Amino acid sequence: MGSVNIRPFLSYLFVVVLIFAGMGIIILPLLPLTERIIGGFSLLGGLIVFMVLIINIFEKYIKPVQSASRVADELVKGNYKARTYVSYFGEAGKLSNAINVLARNLQEITLQEKMQESQMRTVIDNMESGLMLIDEKGYVHLINRKFLQIFEGEPKDFMGFLYYDVLDQERIHKAVQEAFLYEEKVKDSFTISGQIERKSIEVVGAPIFNEKQVLNGAVLVFHDITELKKLEEMRKDFVANVSHELKTPITSIRGFAETLLEGAMEDIQLRRQFLEIILKEGERLQALIYDLLELSKLEKDEMRLEYQNIDLSSLVEELLPVIKQQAVKKQIDLSIKLPDTLEIVADADRLKQVFINLLNNAVNYTSDNGKVLLKVSEKLNHIEITISDTGIGIPDEAQSRIFERFYRVDRARSRNTGGTGLGLAIVKHIVEAHHGEIRLESQLEKGTTFIISLPRKPEYSKGLF
Numbered sequence: 001m002g003s004v005n006i007r008p009f010l011s012y013l014f015v016v017v018l019i020f021a022g023m024g025i026i027i028l029p030l031l032p033l034t035e036r037i038i039g040g041f042s043l044l045g046g047l048i049v050f051m052v053l054i055i056n057i058f059e060k061y062i063k064p065v066q067s068a069s070r071v072a073d074e075l076v077k078g079n080y081k082a083r084t085y086v087s088y089f090g091e092a093g094k095l096s097n098a099i100n101v102l103a104r105n106l107q108e109i110t111l112q113e114k115m116q117e118s119q120m121r122t123v124i125d126n127m128e129s130g131l132m133l134i135d136e137k138g139y140v141h142l143i144n145r146k147f148l149q150i151f152e153g154e155p156k157d158f159m160g161f162l163y164y165d166v167l168d169q170e171r172i173h174k175a176v177q178e179a180f181l182y183e184e185k186v187k188d189s190f191t192i193s194g195q196i197e198r199k200s201i202e203v204v205g206a207p208i209f210n211e212k213q214v215l216n217g218a219v220l221v222f223h224d225i226t227e228l229k230k231l232e233e234m235r236k237d238f239v240a241n242v243s244h245e246l247k248t249p250i251t252s253i254r255g256f257a258e259t260l261l262e263g264a265m266e267d268i269q270l271r272r273q274f275l276e277i278i279l280k281e282g283e284r285l286q287a288l289i290y291d292l293l294e295l296s297k298l299e300k301d302e303m304r305l306e307y308q309n310i311d312l313s314s315l316v317e318e319l320l321p322v323i324k325q326q327a328v329k330k331q332i333d334l335s336i337k338l339p340d341t342l343e344i345v346a347d348a349d350r351l352k353q354v355f356i357n358l359l360n361n362a363v364n365y366t367s368d369n370g371k372v373l374l375k376v377s378e379k380l381n382h383i384e385i386t387i388s389d390t391g392i393g394i395p396d397e398a399q400s401r402i403f404e405r406f407y408r409v410d411r412a413r414s415r416n417t418g419g420t421g422l423g424l425a426i427v428k429h430i431v432e433a434h435h436g437e438i439r440l441e442s443q444l445e446k447g448t449t450f451i452i453s454l455p456r457k458p459e460y461s462k463g464l465f
Ligand SMILES: Nc1ncnc2c1ncn2[C@@H]1O[C@H](COP(=O)(O)OP(=O)(O)OP(=O)(O)O)[C@@H](O)[C@H]1O
Pocket: 291, 357, 361, 362, 365, 366, 389, 391, 392, 393, 394, 402, 407, 408, 409, 410, 414, 415, 418, 419, 420, 421, 422, 423, 424, 425, 448
């Protein structure tokens, strides 16, 4: 609160002193000498009374009114922190008090408004969808953080511009026009190329009306549906792949059965040959269906691991005969390096599946006389399993796709080995369900190594690798 203006007070004082001095000059010479002193004192007394009165009036009325009017000026300017004196009596006191209450209320209201505004801003900025508000002429009035993320820009690139000058997607223009034209919600989707990838965006436009139900703008909400689209594509691919994978053995079985029925049955040699093919294809079909069921079980969230204490060397002992048999056939040198005792808590059957699939691959994709090594080593809270071979290797560009369902580097070759292309997808699922990690190192014609890290107990799973 600024200082009070005392100029009017001083001028009143000056006028009163002047009047009294004038009265003294005029009246005193007219009086007899003896009464002059009394007259002079009376005038002085009168002057003092007047001065006290003026000071009183100034303090009680002029000063508070001046201060109140100054505060009112401040309030008009928007400074709601201004306050006036309150310790006055009478009407001026009431005025000061009222002005202060008014200022306090205004301050509280603006504070609440600011809080509401900042809450609203926080909500808008943290929305998972992009938001844009335009007026009836098409000028952009509001955008949020997600919007800027989607369109990769800054507020100054959009705010205050006409939407069609700053967004060149035809679908957006159409959505706005339709929202304005039909005065109802519209939905569309488009793609934009971002710095990293192409994004699929769904836009929903809705008209906004004022209290009189007159159209005065539109709000556009943008959803990033890139992930959803990818999933949809993957699902479509999966269905196409499954159908294709099933079609091949079925066509083959049917073809050979037909040929047999058409007469080949009479030839003992052909009959045997064709029936063997039919059996092999039947086995492939069975393996495929088994793997698919296994995968779908693993992919379901309710997939339960049956954790138990496992002695790793006895688990490997159990599965070794099958692999050894295959290795012997190809004269592959299969060696195992395991600590004498190594216990981990895991699902024994699933873990066996991991070993079998990886060792099978190692033997299958290694030519005769090659080497396959299974090594398990102990780390502090986890174990490391490496399965390496001196086989054909996996080309660099295929390494990132190797765990995809049905992905095979060489389709014909993998099919010949009876492969379904699902083995590694299953392995990855099992490892991840155990909160482990799997990676590979491979060089063409030199060999491949798969490395798995597994927590020794499920509770060690966090922050391990
Ligand atoms: N050790 C390896 N050396 C070279 N290539 C490999 C190796 N392991 C896997 N691959 C390649 O990865 C592909 C996918 O392997 P995956 O085990 O998922 O399927 P598969 O062996 O074809 O069939 P299956 O589902 O019966 O195991 C294989 O087709 C093969 O091309």
